[in-house]
Amino acid sequence: MNCQSFRAIVYEIDQPGGVEASALDTALGHAQACTRCARQLHRTREVAAMLRALAFADEDQQASGRTEERLLDAFRTQTGRRLHWKTVAGWMAAAAALVLALGGGLLWRHASRTGWMVPGEPPDPAAAQVTAIAPAAGGSQAPSLLLGAGRPARPALDAAHGAPTSAAHRLLPVRENSADLNDFIPLPFADDDEPLGSAEVVRIRLSEADLGLLGLSVSEEAYTQPLTADVVIGEDGVARAIRFVQEPL
Amino acid sequence: MIAGDEHAFVALYRRRQGAIYRFALQMTGNPGLAEEITQEVFMTLIREMKAFDPARGTLGGFLYGICRNHVLRYVAEESPYVGFPETSSEGGNGFTEPAALSDLLSDLAEAETVERVRRAVLTLPPHHREAVVLCDLHEMSYEQAAGVLGCPVGTVRSRLHRARELLLAKLKRVAAAPTARADSAPRHIERSL
Numbered sequence: 001m002n003c004q005s006f007r008a009i010v011y012e013i014d015q016p017g018g019v020e021a022s023a024l025d026t027a028l029g030h031a032q033a034c035t036r037c038a039r040q041l042h043r044t045r046e047v048a049a050m051l052r053a054l055a056f057a058d059e060d061q062q063a064s065g066r067t068e069e070r071l072l073d074a075f076r077t078q079t080g081r082r083l084h085w086k087t088v089a090g091w092m093a094a095a096a097a098l099v100l101a102l103g104g105g106l107l108w109r110h111a112s113r114t115g116w117m118v119p120g121e122p123p124d125p126a127a128a129q130v131t132a133i134a135p136a137a138g139g140s141q142a143p144s145l146l147l148g149a150g151r152p153a154r155p156a157l158d159a160a161h162g163a164p165t166s167a168a169h170r171l172l173p174v175r176e177n178s179a180d181l182n183d184f185i186p187l188p189f190a191d192d193d194e195p196l197g198s199a200e201v202v203r204i205r206l207s208e209a210d211l212g213l214l215g216l217s218v219s220e221e222a223y224t225q226p227l228t229a230d231v232v233i234g235e236d237g238v239a240r241a242i243r244f245v246q247e248p249l
Numbered sequence: 250m251i252a253g254d255e256h257a258f259v260a261l262y263r264r265r266q267g268a269i270y271r272f273a274l275q276m277t278g279n280p281g282l283a284e285e286i287t288q289e290v291f292m293t294l295i296r297e298m299k300a301f302d303p304a305r306g307t308l309g310g311f312l313y314g315i316c317r318n319h320v321l322r323y324v325a326e327e328s329p330y331v332g333f334p335e336t337s338s339e340g341g342n343g344f345t346e347p348a349a350l351s352d353l354l355s356d357l358a359e360a361e362t363v364e365r366v367r368r369a370v371l372t373l374p375p376h377h378r379e380a381v382v383l384c385d386l387h388e389m390s391y392e393q394a395a396g397v398l399g400c401p402v403g404t405v406r407s408r409l410h411r412a413r414e415l416l417l418a419k420l421k422r423v424a425a426a427p428t429a430r431a432d433s434a435p436r437h438i439e440r441s442l
Contacts, residue, residue, distance in 0.1 A: 011413045047417050050366045051385040054275075057363045058386070061274055062267040063287040071262060071291050072255070078295050079253035 001030040006037045010044050184232065184241040188215035199240070201230050214242065262291055265309065268387065269316050275382045276320040278371040286319045306396055313397040317379065324375045369419040377412035384409050 006027055012018030013027055031038045205228050228245040269290050273283035293315050294301070301311050370381055376398075383394040384405070391409075395402045 011410050043417055043421070044413070047413060047420055048385070050362070050420065051370075051381070051416075054363050054366045054370070055386040055388070057360070058271050058275065061271050063270040063284050067284055067288045068259070068262060068266070070288060071295070072259065074292055075255060075258050075295050079255075 001026045003030075003034060003037055006030050006034070007040065010037075010040055013041065014045065014048060183243040184230075185216075185243065186241045187239055199235065200233050202233060203228065203230050203245070205229075214239070216242075258295075261308075265312055266291070268309070269312055272313060272316055272382060272387065273320055275367070275370060275386055276317075276375075276378060277323055278367065282323060286316060286323070289319055290315045310393070310396045313383075314399070317397065320379075321375060366420065369416055372419060373412050373415055377408050377415065380405055380408040381412045381416065 009019050009023065009027055013024060019027065031041045205226055207226055211227070230243040230245060231239050232241040234240050266287055270283050270287045273286040273290075274280060277283055277286070290312055294312065301308060306314075370378060370386075373381060379398060380394060383389045383397060384391065389397070391402045391405045394405045398405060
């Protein structure tokens with residue numbers, strides 16, 4: 001080892017793990033042989049001792065109690081502010097939840113009243129069951145439909161949206177396309193001039209014999225054949241039009 | 250502490266403030282400023298508690314990092330010359346007799362000598378100064394210092410090596426001062442010696 005390489009590591013010699021063991025032995029051997037490098041090592045150690053003395057002298061130095069007090073005040077203010085905002089945010093969240101709940105409730109109530117469903121959703125035949133069809137009192141009146149439990153399977157139809165030419169055509173703007181509307185057959189008993197109000201379409205199952213009660217002609221060969229049909233029922237509960245889902249044989 | 254636990258904050262402050270204050274003091278040499286910087290470091294912690302990510306380093310390193318930023322801001326604004334009184338020109342061969350340094354060593358207990366070492370540290374360029382303060386005065390490993398300084402370990406090693414050389418030269422002058430001629434006027438040494 002020469003003097004130059006010794007000086008490159010002289011500050012590492014006393015550092016734990018600063019120099020490898022073999023290099024350390026070589027360096028110390030060189031320092032024994034070279035007076036100048038020995039003096040360099042000695043001075044380096046003295047400076048290290050001075051720095052340790054400085055570190056020792058400063059060991060108890062610390063910030064004053066006033067700083068701690070100021071910081072504590074700041075901490076309280078900051079956490080108080082944070083808690084305040086958390087409280088405000090909590091109240092705002094609660095208010096938003098209340099508004100949403102009220103809105104949802106009103107929407108649900110409206111949907112319950114009007115029978116609103118998602119457009120295009122297929123009607124559930126089990127939702128409305130017609131247990132019997134009986135002619136209404138007076139021959140010229142449409143028969144009353146006695147409905148079973150359950151909501152109407154089709155959307156509510158608001159007469160205000162439709163063109164009031166016939167019961168079936170009043171449905172057009174609301175839920176039905178024109179092709180579907182053409183399938184509805186106005187019932188002979190229905191009074192076209194009677195306001196439809198909040199009409200509903202219900203799916204029913206009935207026998208062909210019942211068609212006669214509705215004023216429709218019935219094929220005698222298949223008199224007992226069951227049928228599925230959509231019936232438009234006005235607000236007054238009177239059937240206005242019918243559409244056969246399954247044509248009679 | 251994040252949940253607003255005052256006791257946790259006080260415990261943390263009392264455990265960490267000494268090191269932070271000393272780092273600021275040893276870097277600036279100004280107790281009032283060190284106090285101010287210490288306060289600012291913990292104020293930053295209060296304001297931005299969530300900024301500390303344990304995955305990126307220790308809390309100590311985080312606080313040292315904040316402190317260092319404040320210190321360097323101050324250092325950048327301070328005068329480019331640092332007073333270094335009671336110094337004189339070097340001897341001809343650049344080396345002081347070991348006996349003079351030995352005497353100095355024997356006086357280490359004296360507050361005056363400690364202050365001379367402190368002043369010598371303060372005259373170091375900031376990047377060299379912080380390497381000495383962290384590794385020699387705060388007894389950090391090279392790796393820990395590298396984490397605080399945000400530089401490679403090799404950079405810390407080379408800065409420290411250079412800083413010790415500078416310190417040795419400065420302290421040699423301090424040691425030679427009592428033997429200097431009586432009429433030699435004090436001078437200012439440029440920090441980037």
